[in-house]
Amino acid sequence: MNQEVEQSPVVLSVQHVAKSFRLPTEQASGLKQAFLNWARGIKGYTEQQVLRDITFDVHQGDFFGIVGRNGSGKSTLLKIISQIYVPEHGSVQVNGKLVPFIELGVGFNPELTGRENVYLNGALLGFSREEIDGMYDDIVAFAELEEFMDQKLKNYSSGMQVRLAFSVAIKAQGDILVLDEVLAVGDEAFQRKCDNFFSEVKKDPTKTVILVTHSMDSVKKYCNKAILIKDGEIIESGDKDTVADRYTLENVAVKPSDAKQPSDDENDEVEKYPAGLNERVPFLKVWPISEQLSDGEQPFRFEVEYEFHEECPFYLAISLIDRKRGGVVCDSGSVRMFKTGRQRVRFNIPVASFNNSDFKLLVSLRVDGATPEGPTDMVAFTNEENSCSFAIRNAKNKDYALISERVLDFVQE
Amino acid sequence: MAQVVKSLRDRYRYAIVVFKELVKTDFQLRYQGSFLGILWSVLKPLMLFAVMYVVFVRFLKFSDGTPTFPISLLCGTCLWSFFSESTSMGMMSIVNRGDLLRKIHFPKYIIVASTTMGSMISLGINLLVVIVFGFFAHAQFTWRVLLVPFSILQLYAIGLGLALVLATLYVYFRDVAHIWEVVMQALFYATPIIYPISMVSERGYGWAADLLMLNPVAQTIMDIRHNLLAPQYTPTVWTMIQNPFIRLIPYALSVFILWLGVHVFRKRQSAFAEVL
Numbered sequence: 001m002n003q004e005v006e007q008s009p010v011v012l013s014v015q016h017v018a019k020s021f022r023l024p025t026e027q028a029s030g031l032k033q034a035f036l037n038w039a040r041g042i043k044g045y046t047e048q049q050v051l052r053d054i055t056f057d058v059h060q061g062d063f064f065g066i067v068g069r070n071g072s073g074k075s076t077l078l079k080i081i082s083q084i085y086v087p088e089h090g091s092v093q094v095n096g097k098l099v100p101f102i103e104l105g106v107g108f109n110p111e112l113t114g115r116e117n118v119y120l121n122g123a124l125l126g127f128s129r130e131e132i133d134g135m136y137d138d139i140v141a142f143a144e145l146e147e148f149m150d151q152k153l154k155n156y157s158s159g160m161q162v163r164l165a166f167s168v169a170i171k172a173q174g175d176i177l178v179l180d181e182v183l184a185v186g187d188e189a190f191q192r193k194c195d196n197f198f199s200e201v202k203k204d205p206t207k208t209v210i211l212v213t214h215s216m217d218s219v220k221k222y223c224n225k226a227i228l229i230k231d232g233e234i235i236e237s238g239d240k241d242t243v244a245d246r247y248t249l250e251n252v253a254v255k256p257s258d259a260k261q262p263s264d265d266e267n268d269e270v271e272k273y274p275a276g277l278n279e280r281v282p283f284l285k286v287w288p289i290s291e292q293l294s295d296g297e298q299p300f301r302f303e304v305e306y307e308f309h310e311e312c313p314f315y316l317a318i319s320l321i322d323r324k325r326g327g328v329v330c331d332s333g334s335v336r337m338f339k340t341g342r343q344r345v346r347f348n349i350p351v352a353s354f355n356n357s358d359f360k361l362l363v364s365l366r367v368d369g370a371t372p373e374g375p376t377d378m379v380a381f382t383n384e385e386n387s388c389s390f391a392i393r394n395a396k397n398k399d400y401a402l403i404s405e406r407v408l409d410f411v412q413e
Numbered sequence: 414m415a416q417v418v419k420s421l422r423d424r425y426r427y428a429i430v431v432f433k434e435l436v437k438t439d440f441q442l443r444y445q446g447s448f449l450g451i452l453w454s455v456l457k458p459l460m461l462f463a464v465m466y467v468v469f470v471r472f473l474k475f476s477d478g479t480p481t482f483p484i485s486l487l488c489g490t491c492l493w494s495f496f497s498e499s500t501s502m503g504m505m506s507i508v509n510r511g512d513l514l515r516k517i518h519f520p521k522y523i524i525v526a527s528t529t530m531g532s533m534i535s536l537g538i539n540l541l542v543v544i545v546f547g548f549f550a551h552a553q554f555t556w557r558v559l560l561v562p563f564s565i566l567q568l569y570a571i572g573l574g575l576a577l578v579l580a581t582l583y584v585y586f587r588d589v590a591h592i593w594e595v596v597m598q599a600l601f602y603a604t605p606i607i608y609p610i611s612m613v614s615e616r617g618y619g620w621a622a623d624l625l626m627l628n629p630v631a632q633t634i635m636d637i638r639h640n641l642l643a644p645q646y647t648p649t650v651w652t653m654i655q656n657p658f659i660r661l662i663p664y665a666l667s668v669f670i671l672w673l674g675v676h677v678f679r680k681r682q683s684a685f686a687e688v689l
Contacts, residue, residue, distance in 0.1 A: 032588075079686070082518055084686045102515075106512075106516045111442055111446075
């Protein structure tokens with residue numbers, strides 16, 4: 001089956017596409033500003049490289065996923081594929097009729113009836129009246145809006161509008177469908193219909209779908225190939241599961257570019273220490289030892305590195321945070337430390353009893369409070385970038401509850 | 414070769430489909446929610462005409478003394494409404510349809526063309542009114558009526574050309590809207606609509622009258638009046654200017670404006686989606 005797909009013709013070929021945008025630094029949508037900028041010799045904008053050297057092929061029959069975090073450039077890529085933007089370098093070759101859905105219901109007008117909107121929307125997607133006549137009944141039936149087609153669109157509920165738009169989108173007889181995060185619409189019954197539709201399209205070897213989404217479930221369910229984009233580059237491509245897992249990791253891990261380098265920072269004095277740290281505790285960080293994408297079978301091992309020079313009793317307190325459901329899962333309390341200076345201490349936490357989730361390890365460094373019996377005072381803590389994130393993904397785990405039913409379950413009396 | 418022909422036809426087909434649908438929608442929405450609906454297409458120029466007639470013909474005595482002057486005034490008003498509407502609405506059209514441009518790829522000139530075509534439909538209705546009124550207002554319908562479509566085509570070309578230039582400029586500089594408003598006001602007074610061109614020439618400004626006639630809009634309006642209503646009474650660039658080359662200037666200008674519009678628009682259109 002996979003072999004067959006490999007040999008099918010290329011319907012979309014993206015070669016070395018690069019794109020940068022000019023971000024205006026000053027309000028320049030007026031003649032005066034344009035003239036002043038010109039006279040003073042300033043450009044009035046900064047260039048931002050959104051995509052650099054993107055290359056991939058999509059074959060006929062593929063269900064192709066494009067994933068990436070917000071701002072990674074995937075929407076720009078989609079617009080270039082749909083020929084809305086012109087790439088600076090490189091080329092995009094499309095064979096067949098490409099129907100783009102950057103947004104559902106392009107050109108929908110609230111003052112027109114549902115019927116008129118279907119024809120208008122269809123025309124913008126490149127279908128003549130006769131062609132839409134042919135698919136009209138299908139569209140209406142799929143949207144389940146038979147009684148409402150002669151009502152003005154402004155009298156539709158927002159869910160109805162989306163249903164209508166989505167029906168036009170998927171009933172449109174294009175060869176290549178480009179869909180941008182449109183799966184999460186409609187009520188449950190409608191979702192199920194969409195689900196069926198996607199499963200059908202997936203089987204149809206003549207249809208190609210390019211899907212941009214944040215939902216790794218959809219990627220794993222429908223796609224047969226995917227790419228992961230980060231900072232305008234493809235950092236993972238090919239197998240959908242690898243891409244989906246890598247994406248999950250990207251989301252829990254902190255981008256290295258975020259880590260501040262005080263030496264080349266302009267505000268050297270002000271921002272000498274990142275949030276949570278200070279001159280008493282210039283360094284406190286949690287390092288992962290185990291893989292950050294864990295299957296949960298083994299305890300998660302990590303290391304806390306700190307720097308503290310005062311000769312008084314001090315403690316580390318570690319909390320495990322559940323990022324998906326929120327809340328502190330467990331807390332170590334104050335653990336007495338004895339070595340001063342720059343030190344590394346190893347810990348581990350068994351995670352086998354958890355279902356799939358994303359976690360964060362927060363550490364704070366504490367000293368005795370005013371009275372030794374009372375609560376300890378926090379001197380430093382790890383901020384987002386000094387904390388350690390990890391995720392548990394295992395096929396045998398469920399997603400809903402935090403604690404697995406293997407460990408904790410209700411017992412009927 | 415066959416591939417090229419096929420792809421050309423495909424591209425063309427899409428443009429026509431979108432064009433038809435946009436014209437239809439625009440026209441449907443134009444009088445949306447108004448009580449009299451499409452009737453306004455007829456009423457508006459008539460009411461404008463009534464105001465001008467009372468002010469300029471009755472009170473200020475602007476007239477060339479011919480019996481067809483009132484109907485000429487009505488005709489001129491309709492033609493001017495078309496020109497002013499097509500250019501100013503065409504100018505806004507790209508920006509107003511920005512949501513479409515950002516989300517779908519299609520020939521962008523269609524937006525401008527469909528907007529100006531909407532004004533053209535109004536003009537068609539208005540001209541029907543002019544013709545009907547013409548029967549009661551001493552209009553001389555002769556074989557020359559057959560020449561009118563050419564002049565209307567010319568007027569459309571001027572309107573479309575200017576709309577394309579203005580729409581392109583308006584994407585980058587919103588000031589254009591205000592500038593154009595003033596220019597239109599100036600052009601309106603520079604065009605013999607509310608006053609007869611003879612009023613200028615009779616007062617010893619013959620050169621000024623000739624100059625005004627070189628404005629392609631004035632030339633077209635006078636041509637249409639001449640051919641449609643009063644070949645006997647309406648002077649045109651043909652009757653006023655003897656030099657055959659100077660006569661051709663307004664026609665050449667019309668072609669130039671259309672070429673300029675298409676050229677400027679085509680050069681800039683690929684960036685519209687990013688700028689908007």
